[in-house]
Amino acid sequence: xxxxxxxxxxxxxxxxxxxxxxxxxxxxxxxxxxxxxxxxxxxxxxxxxxxxxxxxxxxxxxxxxxxxxxxxxxxxxxxxxxxxxxxxxxxxxxxxxxxxxxxxxxxxxxxxxxxxxxxxxxxxxxxxxxxxxxxxxxxxxxxxxxxxxxxxxxxxxxxxxxxxxxxxxxxxxxxxxxxxxxxxxxxxxxxxxxxxxxxxxxxxxxxxxxxxxxxxxxxxxxxxxxxxxxxx
Numbered sequence: 001x002x003x004x005x006x007x008x009x010x011x012x013x014x015x016x017x018x019x020x021x022x023x024x025x026x027x028x029x030x031x032x033x034x035x036x037x038x039x040x041x042x043x044x045x046x047x048x049x050x051x052x053x054x055x056x057x058x059x060x061x062x063x064x065x066x067x068x069x070x071x072x073x074x075x076x077x078x079x080x081x082x083x084x085x086x087x088x089x090x091x092x093x094x095x096x097x098x099x100x101x102x103x104x105x106x107x108x109x110x111x112x113x114x115x116x117x118x119x120x121x122x123x124x125x126x127x128x129x130x131x132x133x134x135x136x137x138x139x140x141x142x143x144x145x146x147x148x149x150x151x152x153x154x155x156x157x158x159x160x161x162x163x164x165x166x167x168x169x170x171x172x173x174x175x176x177x178x179x180x181x182x183x184x185x186x187x188x189x190x191x192x193x194x195x196x197x198x199x200x201x202x203x204x205x206x207x208x209x210x211x212x213x214x215x216x217x218x219x220x221x222x223x224x225x226x227x228x229x230x231x232x
Contacts, residue, residue: 017047045075061104062097069094069102077118078111088114174221181218 024040052061063069066085073080088094094110096102116122192210 014047014050017043017050021047041075063102063104063107065100066102069107072107073111073115076111078115079118080111080115177221178218181221182215 021040021043024036024043028036028040063072066089070080070082070085073085085094088110093114094102095106097106
């Protein structure tokens with residue numbers, strides 16, 4: 001699926017969730033029964049969780065305290081009362097993080113092991129994110145991965161990022177050039193080396209300067225800035 005189609009799918013899903021929330025709100029205004037209020041709260045929560053996943057799917061939901069955990073579990077139709085939750089917490093069936101909050105993952109683990117849904121469904125079957133929530137998270141992750149891929153391609157195109165394989169090829173060519181240059185120093189410069197020395201030890205500094213100059217030229221060729229596509 002392309003980036004555009006993913007964006008379209010997510011936009012459509014957001015539109016649907018907002019429409020469901022608005023419709024539920026309209027029903028509550030006309031007939032504020034307990035069932036209608038619960039339906040509105042559920043629609044509002046679904047939209048909120050979608051927007052949160054869209055903003056940052058990697059951020060795990062946490063609960064500040066047991067009252068928030070109880071509200072979440074009851075809102076998700078887990079069969080749980082305040083007394084049982086607090087008793088289970090005292091029995092270490094549900095544990096808090098170091099900062100005193102309750103991560104969603106721990107809450108779901110607790111529900112899976114120790115609770116049932118209102119309709120009697122065992123927690124081992126019912127716990128975990130819904131298929132719709134999983135779809136949202138996966139689609140958002142794909143969008144982000146695709147965006148990162150496009151950013152890398154842009155960096156490659158502008159020269160800010162170079163493939164490692166291309167750099168290795170470039171330096172392999174330079175090694176060949178360097179070896180050839182150093183060998184040619186004495187092949188091409190033999191006559192000049194003899195002339196520079198002229199059998200006179202006093203001319204050693206001049207000979208050394210000449211030889212170092214040849215080496216510097218070869219090393220400059222090796223150490224030039226990497227420009228992919230250059231080939232001598």
